[in-house]
Amino acid sequence: MSPIREGARQVMAWLHGWTGLLLGHVLFLMCFAGTLSVFKPEIGRWMRPEAVATAAPVDAIAAATDWLSKNTVDSTGWYLTAPDGRMNTVEAGYDSGGVYLYRALDPVSGAPVARETMGGEFFYRLHFELQLPYPWGRLLASLAALMMLVALITGIIAHRRIFRDFFTFRPAKGQRSWLDGHNALGVMSLPFHLMITFTGLVTLASLNMPWPITANYGEDLAAMYQAFTPGAVNRPLAEKKAPLAPIAPMLREAGRRFGGTAIGRVYVVNPGDTAAVVTVFRSDAGQIAYTPGEISFDGATGRVLSDWTETRPALKTYNTVYGLHMARFAPGLLRWLYFLGGAMLTLTIATGLVLWVVKRRERAPLSIGNRLLERLNAGAIAGALLGSVAYLWANRLLPLDLPARADAEVSIALWSAGIAVLAGLALRPTIAWPTLLGLVALGCAGAALLGLGISGFAQWAMDLVLLAAAAALMLIVIRQVRALRAPVAPRRARTRATA
Template sequence: MTMVRDGARQCMAWLHGWTGLLLGHILFVMCLAGTLSVFKPEIGRWMRPEVSGPADPSRAIMAATSWLSANTTGSTGWYLSAPDGRSNTVDATYDSDGAYLTKSLDPVSGAPVARDTLGGEFFYRLHFELQLPYPWGRLLASLAAMLMLVAIVTGIIAHKRIFKDIFTFRPAKGQRSWLDGHNALGVLSLPFHIMITFTGLLTLASLNLPWSITAAYGDDVMTMYSDLTPGAVSRVASGEKATLAPIGPMLDEAQRYFSAPIGRVYVFNPGDKAAVVTLYPVEQKAIGYLPAEISFDGATGKLLKAWTEKRTGVRAYQTVYGLHMAHFAPGLTRWLYFLGGAMLSLAIATGMALWVVKRRERAPLSVGNRILERLNVGGLMGASIGMAAFLLANRLLPLDLAARSEAEVSVALWSAGGVLLVGLTLAPARGWPLLLGVLALCCATAALLGPVWATDPVLMTGNGLLLATAAGLALIVWRQVRRKPAVTPARRRMVPA
């Protein structure tokens, strides 16, 4: 029995290593971006320092709809997220003259803010779309998440002393130190890792497992959505122009119905006689995602339908979705999500490094593993420096630059690509300290341009975290520079008899 158990653990360890290796760099990008997305509204506030202080949600929505009514043409829909205690702008997605736009609107004037940026939305989209066109980015993210779930389960089975690993770390021991660190990072927040991976897969279930939908509805997607959201009101544009009714009374009636502030406002067919205004409550009151909605006639303001979701199956899915998104989470819980995501990102990075370290201590690395070692330097550091460059570009690019938000994303992607090439070119012993130093410099510069003397608590916290990260990275670089190079073991050759 002991031999069988040991053989099973060896098989699980082999599977754990290969599943983590195959898409490890993709998983690192997803986990790091997802970790930052926990504070998506706060990152948006940090990246729009011109708008400071709290905002009244109702007045902000009224200002936004007023500006959109006067400044858009031929819109099919406005999709607005109201400001709350975490964000202070109206996040708007809308179309005008055939162009789809995503802007942050000033809560007082309703006009787009001066600093055009995606803010935290960049990290959120990168987390599950990987900056690839639909549906390829989501499919790749889904495949990576599946491999991650396999890696977690096989890692649990492969462990002989899983609880002991939480408290074991032996520094300066080569492979043993890397393994201890990898194990501790994985085991300490293991329940979170399982939850976040599993719920992430379920959020894309209709893309991953479409066969049940196809079997029940065939190509009739509209009927499927109608059955899934019976509270939704859908009307075809009539072609007759009509002014949007005052939205203030709709907001008041919706808040009375929800017994909660308004979180989102969707306006379909704005400027048309068949316009519909649909409102949703904030998601801080419950774990479940979008538990209720209420719709009004956009031209008259008359109530059309109010719906509170009570179906068990749908509520179960909304709860799973809400657990992954963490919109419900109070401050302490958000920090725990952030810590769990950071540990998962580091567990992936240490696992990638451990693969190389383990093989180097046995014998000189093969060509494939030497390439992987350099790919680790360029890939892991490229993702990190690219995200820091995105923050840096937010402070350095001119405010009046055309397509400024797209330029910030381009800076992030080109920076990541450039770092990847540098990592492939330099020897790892030089690449690691150099690129870690560049990352520290980017973080420190972004904080100092914050501006560092800002009094907004969100800006102060963001600047403080960037400076702390830069200081920690500088300490790591200093230790790496002082460390003596490890002696590479000589490969033993068979002596002919």
């Protein structure tokens, strides 16, 4: 191989390592939460075991709007997602008395379900907002995704035996084992990794590259949104009270105009005013492209104001890219493949972070920075898992009538993850890893048993996944404990390992 090519590979390997390291723990959290978000409706359903009623989408939305019209004060808008085969409640975002709320509404009564929780929405928001205020969380997630894309591309260039290493794994070989695992996880679903990273960047394009919007529209964001969705109807508040017209006929008319396709989301802007607008969106489950069309109605009279379907090639391309990332179109098997690909990307990041430390330990004693990173790896990686398990436990154990119950669940998740990070920093890694992963394994098993105790076998699929995760983690813990008790072998001379 020519010196120039070998030198280029070394530069790419250096860039691959550093781009993966700098925001590696943020990337791990993003990918872990995004992987769980593939089953956001199913997680939400598990976390609301009392909500067992079902209703047709039209009837459920009608019940929800009826309840909202009677129980909200000075609301500016209701943003509803209709139930489907995966979710039986109506997801509702609305404001009342100046406070914005997110609730799951019963599809029959329209009232909030007994167990207030964000459900799977927590993982979905954590994936791209990182529980930080707008826009800082999204900006950090966008920067991390950009680094992830650079790491993937440089990893491909630096990898000399990308197809051979697909089939190579040598256990109990120290650095070589970690490198084999990292390579195999990265290569086996490389097309998915590239797709999900690139499409994730595109979804945040307005934050990544705001200059075209500024150049064309300046500070007039309303004009920009109108250009992107010319079928949207925006009317100022008339400040004249008027009841909302029966919404069921509007929804049926929208379904007819959609060609029989199920309705997805329903927005009611200025409810209770003569300028109210009801906008109905086609369900995203029937096509890859996200929100291909919408129909708007006069909220006070029920007449059609706008019937619009996106046909512009650039916007259809964007909608398709966005839909590929969200995967709402994916049927059962493809959804599990998305989950598997996300899990492999998450493990690729985790093994890369561990490999950084293992590689340097075999060369020489670790520096202070790398010793800190070694401990941070244990705390951050296990902490994300432990926080998620604590979130499920909080959902089952907190009193149903606790004020701000959903916020309390999230707080418990974040505090548990933070305590795990501190424990990882305080304990030796050989102690921290089995201790924290053992707690996660016990937590998964306990959450599954709590789930079975409350809802029986109604949500058995998630309980089974939790039990499988507990078993897999416990096997890892047992192996770590055995390695800790084994006599230390004399250090062998280091053999060079190449990526």
